[in-house]
Every structure is written in structure tokens, then in C-alpha cells.
Amino acid sequence: MARFIFITGGVVSSLGKGLASAALGALLQARGFSVRLRKLDPYLNVDPGTMSPFEHGEVFVTDDGAETDLDLGHYERFTGVAARKTDSVSSGRIYSNVLEKERRGDYLGKTIQVIPHVTNEIKDFIAIGEDEVDFMLCEIGGTVGDIEGLPFFEAIRQFSQDKPRGQCIFMHLTLLPYIKASGELKTKPTQHSVKELRSIGLAPDILVCRSEGPIPVKEREKLALFCNVRPDSVIAAQDLSTIYDAPLAYHAEGLDQAVLDAFQISPAPKPDLAKWEDVSDRIHHAEGEVKVAIVGKYTQLEDAYKSIAEALTHGGMANRVKVKVEWVDAEVFDGEDAAPHLEGFHAILVPGGFGERGTEGKIKAAQYARENNVPYLGICLGMQMAVIEAARNVAGIAKAGSEEFDHEAGQKRFEPVVYHLKEWVQGNHKVERKVGDDKGGTMRLGAYDAALTDGSLVASVYGSTAIEERHRHRYEVDIKYRDKLEKAGLKFSGMSPDGRLPEIVEWSEHPWFIGVQFHPELKSKPFEPHPLFADFVRAAKESSRLV
Ligand code: GLN
Numbered sequence: 001m002a003r004f005i006f007i008t009g010g011v012v013s014s015l016g017k018g019l020a021s022a023a024l025g026a027l028l029q030a031r032g033f034s035v036r037l038r039k040l041d042p043y044l045n046v047d048p049g050t051m052s053p054f055e056h057g058e059v060f061v062t063d064d065g066a067e068t069d070l071d072l073g074h075y076e077r078f079t080g081v082a083a084r085k086t087d088s089v090s091s092g093r094i095y096s097n098v099l100e101k102e103r104r105g106d107y108l109g110k111t112i113q114v115i116p117h118v119t120n121e122i123k124d125f126i127a128i129g130e131d132e133v134d135f136m137l138c139e140i141g142g143t144v145g146d147i148e149g150l151p152f153f154e155a156i157r158q159f160s161q162d163k164p165r166g167q168c169i170f171m172h173l174t175l176l177p178y179i180k181a182s183g184e185l186k187t188k189p190t191q192h193s194v195k196e197l198r199s200i201g202l203a204p205d206i207l208v209c210r211s212e213g214p215i216p217v218k219e220r221e222k223l224a225l226f227c228n229v230r231p232d233s234v235i236a237a238q239d240l241s242t243i244y245d246a247p248l249a250y251h252a253e254g255l256d257q258a259v260l261d262a263f264q265i266s267p268a269p270k271p272d273l274a275k276w277e278d279v280s281d282r283i284h285h286a287e288g289e290v291k292v293a294i295v296g297k298y299t300q301l302e303d304a305y306k307s308i309a310e311a312l313t314h315g316g317m318a319n320r321v322k323v324k325v326e327w328v329d330a331e332v333f334d335g336e337d338a339a340p341h342l343e344g345f346h347a348i349l350v351p352g353g354f355g356e357r358g359t360e361g362k363i364k365a366a367q368y369a370r371e372n373n374v375p376y377l378g379i380c381l382g383m384q385m386a387v388i389e390a391a392r393n394v395a396g397i398a399k400a401g402s403e404e405f406d407h408e409a410g411q412k413r414f415e416p417v418v419y420h421l422k423e424w425v426q427g428n429h430k431v432e433r434k435v436g437d438d439k440g441g442t443m444r445l446g447a448y449d450a451a452l453t454d455g456s457l458v459a460s461v462y463g464s465t466a467i468e469e470r471h472r473h474r475y476e477v478d479i480k481y482r483d484k485l486e487k488a489g490l491k492f493s494g495m496s497p498d499g500r501l502p503e504i505v506e507w508s509e510h511p512w513f514i515g516v517q518f519h520p521e522l523k524s525k526p527f528e529p530h531p532l533f534a535d536f537v538r539a540a541k542e543s544s545r546l547v
Contacts, residue, residue: 002036003134004168006168007139009144011175017141020173022071023247023250026247027247030251031260031272035081035136037072039071039088039141040138041069041088042090042146042149043092048068053303057306061522062446064447069141073307074243077310089125091151098112114154119151123159144197166263166264169206171205173207173209173237176190176210178212194227206229207235210238212239214238233261237250251271256271276527288321291326291540292347292348293328293347293348295330297331314525319537328342330361330362338361338368345374346543347512348374348375352381353382356404356409366385367393370386376512376513376514377515380518383504384402384475387418387502387505390488390490394490395487397415401413401418403416403420417478421474421501444471444472448496451495451496456491457493461531477501479501479502482502503516
């Protein structure tokens, strides 16, 4: 039966709760335990699928096709455990389940209330698959004191009572602000935050305190005394130059030991941190730097392309180079020459995206990369843009475009080489969609197989001709243009196993130009860089020598 660690946050948001949870998961693994991480988000959206990347950062897609919070990306990157649909839930999902049950009459006429109906729904969610792992880490989104968070806090309180003693612990993440004028780290906000938690029946076992520097003994003792935790359970989380130092840094601070002590696991198995030492070494001892342009739309908020930025870092680690990413807003060169904006980069990446805005700029970026032999990686929309560029400028289909943009504009301006897919096969069953379906969850989502052409660049990159990657899109490259495009030199080097859906395209006469309909970035890990990113950065490194 799993032991449960509930992770809450206080004082302010954005303290890196997700990262702390992920790093703790990695440390428990290093001591030989199996883990699963879960995120419980108090917001009312049913899932983050329809939330703007500007507001909420990227949507992380799981193998089983759930659109989840980007923290699940951290969990996967640090533990290597593939997240599932059942690892992410929001108030919106919980309430909609409860209301569905109410409509079905499952509650037999009872009055439906937050306690017990909503809290029971949350507890049932937390317990899914509890027998599969040694530790289940559940992070509660938001900050203690938020109105939306209350049912979740109440549910974890009840949950820990339902379980035998010693099976659940609570870890609370706070901030120790530093007051320059007096040169002091202040503990009062943390004291208040813990007081707030205790008022709803939760007593933290471990305090993780973000601070700019080390926590002096005096402050540590004060926190322990006022917050009712042991002094060695006050863990300092200092700012780090890279997130991949987090497991080693938390270990040095004693986080994993404090967790095992709280569960009274003794003797504690010794940790094997070799994997994280290697990761850290690769980041801190890079030889040289490559410059990569990410030509996208959501460039104001880096979290919108979180997994891509991380996957590039992993690609750099594989090649022992630092990858310097510059975010280039595609709209800037919509109506003008792209060259002045893209010169000097060793590689160009066009990421996924939705909507027409900025797409003409992205098409120009693909053209620039093709004509100048600059390594190009097109992901999802970035692949579709490369196909449209090839169709317009090489295959002579002057009006080539995507049905997505015509659909939005209610016009027919383009010849749709990228079109709306209305049915496809997933595993053994057929999936059907209509253009007018709800926005949420109507895409080709989750893991799909692809068959790669023997001898293609992409097959050599993967070292295999059978792959499985995650998808999140509505539109597809239309297979009927394959002949024309291949004659022009753009090879369809990866297809769905039934041969109907183009998954990968590449220019045969180009050193490194690959477009993929899926999202390889979602599966990259620091200790296992994704082959496409590793080889893309290798190509960038090569082109940096030529520049
Ligand atoms: N907007 C495109 C589609 O729906 C691409 C989606 C994406 O890049 N994730 O097909």
C-alpha cells in the first residue's frame, strides 16, 4: 500500500512546488522506491486544454491523451514515470463528475454537498492505483487560503484520517522574504501560512522554505518552534542556476532523509545519485554554445513552450553544449524579409500553435531554413508550416494553406494541403469528429504509432523504424499531396501504420530539416534526451562551426 505525501504551498504562488515535488520523487527513486506524482488543481476549468498558453503555460499531454498541467511535465522529466489521465484533476472535473452522478441518480436522492460528496470524489481520485507504488506524491495547486482550494485541503485531511497512522505526511512550501535594510530573513509569513493550514486541520511535517540564501540556525529554530516541526524538517530551498540541480540540492539539505524520518522508515536505504551527478555535470561543464531561434507566437511567456525549452537543454546536455534559445515573434516578419531576423542562428525551431496569427512568418522561417541549409525542426504546426512552404514555393501550389485558417476566417482563401481530419484509427477503434465539436478534447490526442522509412534521416536519428509519440492537433497534412511534394524533394518519411496520416516530413537535399506532426519534446528527459532534440542540437553544433 502506498505512503502518501501531500504537498501544499503558502505565502505566494510560483514557488516551484511542482519542481520540489518532482525532485523529491527523483530522490525517493534514487533510494530504490517506486513513485507516482499527482496534481490536484483547484481552478474550475475541466482541464487546461482550453486555457490560453499565455495565462497558464503549456498544456502537457499524456500517453493516454489527457491535456494536463505543465507540472506533470516536471514530474515526468524528473522521474521518468509516464503520467496518466488519472494523475491530474481540477475542481472543474471533480464537480462535473459529481453533477453527472447526481443527474444519473447515483446519490439516491440525497442532498449533494461539498462534504461528503465533493470531498469523496477527491479522495477516490487520490486513491486510484494506490497499490501500484511505494509513494504517491500529491501536489495541491494554488496557495493555502484560496477559496477554491478548501475542498481539496479538507479531502486530504479526511484522507489521512481514513488511512492507518503514519501513512500520510504533509509537506508545505513557503517563502522566507529577505529584508535588505535589516539584513534579515523573515519567518512571519511562513508562521501565518502554517497557522492557516492548522486552522483547517492540517499540520505540516516538513517545511520547505524558498530563500535567496541559507537559513541561519536562529531562523530555522524559530520556524521549527512556531510551526511545530522538527528543526531538521525545515528544508532550505535556495535559488538554483538550473532546475536539474534540484535533486542534489534538496538531498544536500536533507529533504529525502526528513521524509523517510517522518514515515519512520529506518534504516533508510542509501541513495544512488549517480544519474543526477551526471546530469548536473553535463549542464555545468558545457563546451561551447549554440544559438537556436524559436519562431513562435506565445513568446512573451516562456512557460508556453516549457517542454521545448527543456528538451533543447537536454539536447545540449547530450552534446555537451549550452543551448542559447532566443524567442522570435513570428509576426515581426509577417510582411517582410525574414533573413535579418534569423541570420546568425545555428538552428531554427518552429513549435506548435493554434490559429492563423503569425503563420506567414513561420512559413518564411521554414523557407529561410530550407534555402540556407540551416537545421530546422518543425513541431506540429511547425511541420504543417514547412509543408505549406514546400507546396507554395517548390511544388507550385501557389495558394497552399491550412483549412484551420479558412475555417476561422469563414472564407476559402487557401488550397488546403493541411485539412481538418474527421476520423482516424486509434489502436483498434475508429474515432470520429465534426468541425463544430466542442473546443475541449476534440483533437487527435495522446500516443500514436508511426512507421518510419528505412534509410531516412529520421530513422537514423531514432535508430528505429517504429516509434510512438504524443499528439495534440486537429489538422493533418493531406495525403493526396504526397506525390507532388515528394517529387519536389519533401519526403514523407514517417506515416501512421495504416499509411493514411503523414507523421514526419524531411527535405532530402538538406543537412537537417525535419517536420513532425507530434510533440517529441513531451518525452525528453535530462537523463534520456529525446533523439530528435539530441540530433537537432548536434546539427546546430555542426552548423555553428560552419558559420
Ligand atoms: N493548429 C494545428 C492543428 O490543430 C497545430 C496544433 C499544434 O501545433 N499543436 O492541427
